[in-house]
Amino acid sequence: MKGLTTGKLADAAGVHLETVRYYERIGLMPEPGRTGGGYRSYGTEHVRRLSFIRRARELGFSIDEIRTLLAMTQPGHASCADARALTMTHLDDVRAKISDLLKLERILAATVEMCSGDVTPACPVLDMLASDAGF
Incomplete structure (x- = not known):
């Protein structure tokens, strides 16, 4: 699942397009790669991360708590x-x-x-x- 647009990423993770942009702006989502034409290009890891964030928000975790939880998913930090x-x-x-x-x-x-x-x-x-x- 390489080369997803922002809209396709949003659909795959079950969030709104504006949500993806917001999470990128506040640093919850990493900057994606870019295509030759300068468009954002997302991969499977972005879908997984965005889905994780969505589920955590559904459970009522705050943005700061989600940052902490995401840090715990990194190798050596679990x-x-x-x-x-x-x-x-x-x-x-x-x-x-x-x-x-x-x-x-x-x-x-x-x-x-x-x-x-x-x-x-x-x-x-x-x-x-x-x-x-x-x-």
Whole structure:
């Protein structure tokens, strides 16, 4: 799979063309070779790397975390213990977000339950939003 254009690379990895350009601009993707006419020319290694980045983003890893994970894929730098530690930290963050979202869901559901939906000046939803009380 040599000589892919940017569009073909994007299709092969399941991302948008602009995503490829962005990842190149921020240094997540290496500069590709060029054709005689000056066009970018990507290979299989680019597809693999871009697919890795896409999967990591789908799992919610930050750009900096992905940089770290990519560094771990380099020969002599692979460390399952380091990848596990980074992933455990990320998992803790995901669990905290889930907990926060569940709390928000309970608050919103309770507030909606109190709301009659009638045309009235008293509205529990608006009152809750206007209140200084924390969650």
